[in-house]
Amino acid sequence: MKTNKAKQVAYMAVFLALALIFSYVEALLPLPFVVPGMKLGLPNIVIVVVLYLFGPVPALVINILRVLLVGLLFTNVYSLAFSLFGAAFSFAAMWTVWKVFHGSPILVSVFGGLFHNTGQIVAAILILQVFDAAYYLPVLLVAGFVTGFVIGLLAGLILPRLEVLLNSRR
Amino acid sequence: MTNFMRGQKHNPDEQGGRPASQAFLPHREKIFLILLFTGLLILACVFYQTRRGGAAATIYVDSEEYGTYPLAVNRTITIAGEDGAENVVEIKDGYVFMKSATCPNQICVHTGKISKEGQSIVCLPNRVSVYVFGGGTADYDSMTK
Numbered sequence: 001m002k003t004n005k006a007k008q009v010a011y012m013a014v015f016l017a018l019a020l021i022f023s024y025v026e027a028l029l030p031l032p033f034v035v036p037g038m039k040l041g042l043p044n045i046v047i048v049v050v051l052y053l054f055g056p057v058p059a060l061v062i063n064i065l066r067v068l069l070v071g072l073l074f075t076n077v078y079s080l081a082f083s084l085f086g087a088a089f090s091f092a093a094m095w096t097v098w099k100v101f102h103g104s105p106i107l108v109s110v111f112g113g114l115f116h117n118t119g120q121i122v123a124a125i126l127i128l129q130v131f132d133a134a135y136y137l138p139v140l141l142v143a144g145f146v147t148g149f150v151i152g153l154l155a156g157l158i159l160p161r162l163e164v165l166l167n168s169r170r
Numbered sequence: 171m172t173n174f175m176r177g178q179k180h181n182p183d184e185q186g187g188r189p190a191s192q193a194f195l196p197h198r199e200k201i202f203l204i205l206l207f208t209g210l211l212i213l214a215c216v217f218y219q220t221r222r223g224g225a226a227a228t229i230y231v232d233s234e235e236y237g238t239y240p241l242a243v244n245r246t247i248t249i250a251g252e253d254g255a256e257n258v259v260e261i262k263d264g265y266v267f268m269k270s271a272t273c274p275n276q277i278c279v280h281t282g283k284i285s286k287e288g289q290s291i292v293c294l295p296n297r298v299s300v301y302v303f304g305g306g307t308a309d310y311d312s313m314t315k
Contacts, residue, residue, distance in 0.1 A: 078294055107199045110206075128292070128299065129233050135288035138214035145207055156194055 011166075012050075012058055019046040019066040020073075027074055041147050044112055048094070048105050048155035049162060056095050063091055082123045089119025105159060106152035113148020114141055224287045224302030227266040229259060232297050241266060241285065241302070249298055257298045259291075266300055268293065 022042035029040070043066055051059040067087045071080030093115035097103040103111075117140035124133035195203075229236040231249060239245060239261055246269065247259045257278070258269040265283035268291050278293035284302055291300040 076295065078297070082294075104195050104199055106195050107203065110203060124292070128230075133290065135290065138210070138217045142207075142210050142214050145210055149203070 008054070008058075011054070012062060015046050015050050015058075016062050016065055019043040019062055020069055022046060023066060023070040024074065027070075039116070039147070041109075041113055041116065041151050044090070044109060044116075044148075044151050045155050045158065047091070048109050048112070048152065049158055051094065051098055051108070052105060052155075052159055053163065053166070056099070060091060060095075063087055078127070081127055082120055085123035085126075086116040086119040089122070090116035104152075105156040106149060109152025109155060110145055110148040113144035113146075113151065115144075116148075117141060117144040221286045221288065223264075224285055224289070225304035226302070227259075227261060228301050228303060230299045230301070233299075236298075239266075249296075251296050251298070255296045257293055257296055259298075259300055266302065267291070268300070271296060271298075 020043075022045065026040055026042045046066075047059050047063050050062055064087070067080070067083045071077070071083055075083075090112040093111040094108045097108045097111045101107070118137070121133050121137050121140065224241060226238050226240045228238045229247065229249065231251065236249060237247065239247065241261055241264045244262050245260075247261075249257045249259065251257070255272050257271045257273075260267055260269040265285045267283045268278040268281065271278050271293050273293050273295035275295065278291050278298070281291045284291060284300075287302055287304065289302045293299065
């Protein structure tokens with residue numbers, strides 16, 4: 001995506017705002033099948049889209065800012081630490097699949113989901129000092145796969161349309 | 171630009187963002203994802219089927235032990251925290267569950283009844299957690315019945 005600096009800043013602001021809204025909507029929708037740490041991962045649509053359209057650095061910046069803003073606005077410091085672990089693990093996995101394996105949005109998002117939940121378990125073990133948290137890992141991995149697949153599917157559908165739109169408004 | 175369903179190969183040398191108009195889900199990824207999902211399902215099934223029933227529940231407050239209670243005895247434990255925070259843990263018929271909590275998200279209450287070794291209920295806002303541990307005898311009893 002070739003755009004000038006001012007345009008890119010404006011796009012980043014729009015994507016960050018969208019990611020924030022998705023985080024908020026997600027917080028409003030409690031899942032019926034509740035396992036600690038389980039999430040839909042709606043903001044990840046934005047992260048995957050930005051990763052493909054603008055590259056890893058903007059995606060990482062938006063991800064970090066989103067987690068910090070959501071942590072400060074809607075939750076407490078403990079939840080913020082959990083989110084940071086999840087986001088860091090998931091971004092590292094998504095970047096690897098995107099960069100090294102040239103994966104499709106679905107593959108990238110599935111690995112994001114898997115590693116987000118792994119990060120949450122690691123956070124529980126490190127912060128709460130309980131190794132029993134690993135009990136939920138298998139069910140969280142299955143859940144992360146399913147949510148990651150759906151999110152990747154959505155991102156894959158949005159991407160070509162958004163690319164056309166962004167190029168036509170140059 | 172809209173030929174994303176056609177499996178177009180993308181150029182890895184391209185600078186910046188990747189072209190979005192690449193294969194929607196290449197065949198090799200499809201195979202890999204199916205195998206991965208099957209593997210995860212089998213792992214989860216095997217893991218949860220082989221779990222033993224727990225013998226006792228330990229409650230932690232601020233990652234310090236608050237108390238340990240056998241699951242065989244019915245009782246209600248009320249944990250009062252700072253700023254009026256309160257968690258009510260109930261042990262009934264070999265299960266332990268969070269009866270009520272003052273936390274805003276109520277995730278701990280929605281976790282429901284637990285009884286297997288390694289299961290837990292975590293109330294992150296009030297920093298109260300309940301863990302079931304110690305199987306052995308309970309599992310032996312249920313198998314010989």
